[in-house]
Amino acid sequence: MSDAPERTRAVLAGMGAPESLAGPLVGALGPGAAEELAEDPWRLLALPSITPDQADYCARRALGGAASPDDPRRGRALVGRVLSAAVREGSTAVEERELGRSLRSMRISDPRPSIEAALDDGAVMAFEVFPEDDEDDFTGGEAPEMPDPDRFFAPARIGLAEQDLGEGIARLVGTSEPIMDPTTAAETVEAAAGRLGAEIPAETAAAAVTAVMRGVTVLRHGAASAEALRQVLACLAETAADSGVGLAVACPTAQSAVYVNAVLGDALRAGPAAGGPEPAAEEEDGAAPEAAEEEPSTEEEPSAEEPAPEGGPGDPVAEAAADLAALGEPAPAAAAQNGGVQDGGTQDGPAAAAPAVASAAVPLGRLLEAGVPVPAGIVAVTDAMALDVERAAALVEACEDGTHLVLFADPAEAPSARPGQVVPDLLRSRLAAVAELPAVPSAGPLETLAAAVAGGDLPQVDAPGREVVVVPAGSGAEAAHRAVQLLGDSIPRALGIPAEHVQIVAATRGGDAGTDALNRACKERFNPGPGALRGLDPGDRVLLGGDGPGYSAGDIGYLRAAAEDGGDRPRVELPGGASVPVDPAHLRPGWAVTVAAAHGSRWPAAVAVFGPETRGSRPQVYTALTRATRHLSIVHAAGPDLARAVAERASITRTTRLVDVIRES
Template identity: 35%
Template sequence: MPSRSGGGAGAAENARSGETADAVPGEAPAGAASDEGGEAGEGLSEAEAEIAAQRELRERIERRKAEREAPIASGAKLSGKAADLLAAVRAVESGEKPAADAFASPAPEPRRAAPAAPTARPVPRKPAEPGEAAVAAVRSLLVKGGAPEGLAGQAAEVLGEAAGDVLAEDPWRLLSVPGVRPEQADGFARALLGPDAGPGDERRTSALVTWLLERAALMGHTALEAPAVRAALAERSVPDPDGAVQQAVADGTVLVFQDGVDEDGGEEDDESRTVPVLLGLDRYAMAEESLADGLARLVRTGPADVWEGPELVRAAGAHGLVVHTGGEASRAEPVALAETARRLGLRAVVAVHAENGVRRLGPDAAAVTVAALLDGTAGPGRDEDGAFALDLLVVLDAPQLDVETAAMLVESMPDGGRLVLAGDPGVLSGAGAGRVFQDLLAARVCPQVASRTPDPGPLGELVSGIGIGELNQVAAPGREIVIVPVRDAGEAVHRTVQLVVDSVPRAIGVPAEQTQVITVGHGGSAGTRELNAALKQRLNPGGGRFAGFDPGDRVAYAPAPGRTLTGTVVSADAAGLHLDCEGIATVVPRERVESALRHGWALTAHQAEGMRWPAVVVVLPGDAAQALSRPWVYTAFGRAERHLSVVHGVDQALPQAVAERPGPGRTTRLRTLLEGLLAEPAAQPQPQPQPQAPSQARQAL
């Protein structure tokens, strides 16, 4: 039986399948945050501490950055070193000069070594909420500009107490509010500025560059190639895309760098090939650098103890950072490692992606979610330096980590602590920027332990085959796998409801409340909206008296982008909608219900990541063929514990996707940063970094 530890590289779906996403031209969608991630803004009551920690991390990075760099001069024109740098960038991109010649002088500073542990680490604290006066000022301006006044709260949260003044001065800053599109910001600007709101306005081009890179981050990229950004600006009617990019670099809106690894992850060994010039936002560039520094610190300062036991136990005893790969059955190995560490008198914690994972591990594992660990609502707490009060941290579902969350975890590791990142490399990458787990695997800077424990039974055999690109016919004597062919989307919805309500409970013995439907996206004739409407009508009919929801409705709640809680509606009051999420009482504030809550009988594969159910019904209508990839199928089929029904209407597109579509890549920098920091001079000479690396580019500017 093939092992599930192999398989295609993790990549993410565009969770707005069925609702055309605004991808950057020339960039294949590398996976998006789930649909609710784009709609539900930050700052929800359940996620305030987590967001505060992110802000603390960024502030700390900014302080570090300010200590070693000169301020960035802004202006309409470039001159001096800035002009020289950008001329060199264009020369490299056009092929006129090789990168080594273009940036040979002045000599760049050597890459800094991995720093010692910081004396203070970010400790989450509740951020201040915008005052009523700030929200009222923004609401008044939005009404004046013809924009929905419902955006006032989010705008005040994103732009601060002076949000009204900020928007009056620069209406295109409205683009920083989640869910706002360029055409909406353009209309708002025209209403406020009249004929002065031209397509080449520097305020507009700066906002568009930021928006493009934020959209790319939702698709998994931490940076984009400069030509792709210019092409996207041209599509948005920017009259001088090249000048817009130059201005964004000069103003510090974006960073420009060149790292030596192409976006497919391969080294640029051929000197005749140019290394892509990348543009990135400070937020993701600095998080990626901070993460690389922290991982390098764990590698270099980890303990070197001799522990007796399986390979994973021995590796964790001797190293500060270990990667563990395998399928669902292999999760028992890192959990057993934590138990071994506790027997040795060490403080060991197991963290998972979702509350569903906590329940599956059982009470003996004493697992917590990553979000709860970071915000301090569960886990060991922190010591006087702000580090986790633990000796070993085991993180399951590690492919779901984005660069910012991973950076916070690593920055919070104590000196001498051990970190084990475990997960299945074949699943979809998490919603958010980066591919932390895959980049760490590719960098090979720490021990990698591959589980030899296959997932059992017909379901394990089926999913293992998918992981290596083979969709095999598997004997299922206990009806563990059932294929239900359909002709069109309408029949797909009908058969799905029939399976959940009648067939699976009767033939398999799994009740409807333990059966999960997974489909390719929210929109379309067989997306989550249509399926949830049909399932609600049969399982919990009602008028939706609480903002479209009734007590007993199954729901999916996004307290923060990329994080989904599944639960059931209990009641509603002035505070909001009360949910039971895996036994945890949760309140969705009234103002967040519309944007952060969906019915949850049917989910996308991204929403279902890190969770499993006794029975799963995967819906593949004919119009889903182009959205399928090996990681998507692997993830969706792998959510089933006992039974999998596949409502199949894509004909040969399914085996074709498994065999030929390993999933789109993500443009990231973590692998290169790690390899540079941990290169051994004697065995692997460290290459001289190019001036486009974030800190050096800003010094040149």
């Protein structure tokens, strides 16, 4: 066993810092944490919980009179602190003047040496952006002077990912060609319509043809466009099969893949009329809880069928995972399972497999794990507003030259939980093709509410089937009590949706109605135990806070084993039935999650909790209220501030460079 924690504790004791910080510091700085701290006490700021004043105190204890506010080591650490704070808020970079103001507010008289020290360390990178000037005039015979560039600073990992993403998008646009001519593309749309046994609206058909013709396409849609999503993907499957280019369909999380596959039915499968099930988002045949403070009455029998269990035999995610394993395999049996092979061979060897047409959507992490490059000429990603720059950069890097990338996105949603705003920046760049998907003509209460919020209003909606229920609460504590009651009793009993298919989504982490308090209450009620694994026990619902083999950040599942037999990796069962070993450091309580953590996923029922501390925005509220496909309970203790946020805070501001990178590429 490493002695790094013990050595780190000794250094911490010498500078007057709590020895309990040893473990987190070793996790943040690595096994050499003790040596780094001894040389640079401000390395304490690698922990977000440590304030600059606390780090200064420890530095004075360790260095005595040599500690100075303008010490380059201090400045370097504070540059990292400012950039890390910006990244946590979703930005990918900080402009030079803004960085300087922040450093001066922390008693650094001249920010330049601090910035240079951070750049020399290699953890920070600088990027120059030349502003566009619409007034450039070359008619006088002389070129105008180049303007001074704006300088931005970013953590190296984030900055490089954004650079790679922008250059990769430009590469896909520049190397792509139409997969087929417009007439043939229109014929494949007709063939898909015949296979589905439904007429495809002209707007949907035009969107599908656009994706076939252009290298990068954003298909914008609202909350009532599930059927359009299904039809477009069916058209793309038909195109991929006819042209032999192959199709892959990916979703941000395992939960979103379950939802999308419920929408798709067998729309991706070749054969006679597929006619899959009606989208889950449009189901309106189930009774919902009463809109009252007390428990819903049990006199009314639920009419909705219980959702099919996730996973098990015939599960589309599991089948698609098998497809992924076989993508590009030359074996005829494997290739036939995935859409067929080109028959015959040559004197040099057997025929290569034709790219597969996916039979179902898979989590994006699973797609990227299956191999690089992705062996498909069309790669479609749903819920693309949830993409951050790092995950999007990995996706684009995995696409070969000429691949057609199709992003389905609802622009009313909040940007990703992690840094970046990929789809909004892509739209602003005007490099990608853009098409609109239509909503269903007869939207239900869930979709009606979503459309109103997207327009800046938070109305009461007519929900005769009680698909939307507002539960008022007078305090945060009461809101938490109501939310736990809805999850564990009211919704399962009145609607027939099991508790494991109901998700609490809270607007805040702190406060009496935040995720921390809600998770404690849910743990106590639904799975009390000693919490031997970071406060968790087998049977707890968990949120995965990082990426690993077989899972992605944002996945929500159930902890099934504290550790593998003979190993130290706990196992988590994900939606779709997969059981994966996970890094213990990635485990978080998942009974209740923040809106950011829920982004990209949907559940049959959701409980949106807005406590008194809520200071939201229109995109945040919209995202929270669109996580449910059948029933939404809104536990409301935010007073008039919630409606005011929807009306007045129409967007979330982030500083990013992607538009400039794309323009320069």
